[in-house]
Amino acid sequence: MKGSLDEAFKREIKELIIEECDLADRFRPEDIRDDEPLFGRNSRIGLDSIDALQISIAVQRYNVNITDSKVMRRVMTSIRDFADYLRPE
Template structure:
């Protein structure tokens, strides 16, 4: 799978797991845009992060442990894709 396909799948997963289907299309999400915080259009919270983490584990077999690592890894689509690539 190439990087573009991986990022598309991640965007779709985030939109679905965060129940944002009515607010966003996966194509609206930019690769580098923040997923948390005041600058985030998606506005993920800790429950969203847990759901996304579990979905990533089920789909790609990657584990995200600890809040600090989770915040760093789940910061953007780019950072999630990089983490998946580093942990095949």
């Protein structure tokens, strides 16, 4: 099943982002919408390049290696996109 169609998987990703990016004081998994932008000034979540690096190391547990920061930001546009990148089918 594509990652974006798996609610439990998307919640797991949200929990990972909250934990790895030290966001627990501000967000719970249910506070993050599947389609909202994760990066940038206009993003409510407000991740930056250091967060991207942290997450890229953390997702190695899914046997995914992302070494290009531009790729990282592209695939992490939203939770939905990131879930599909981590689990395309």
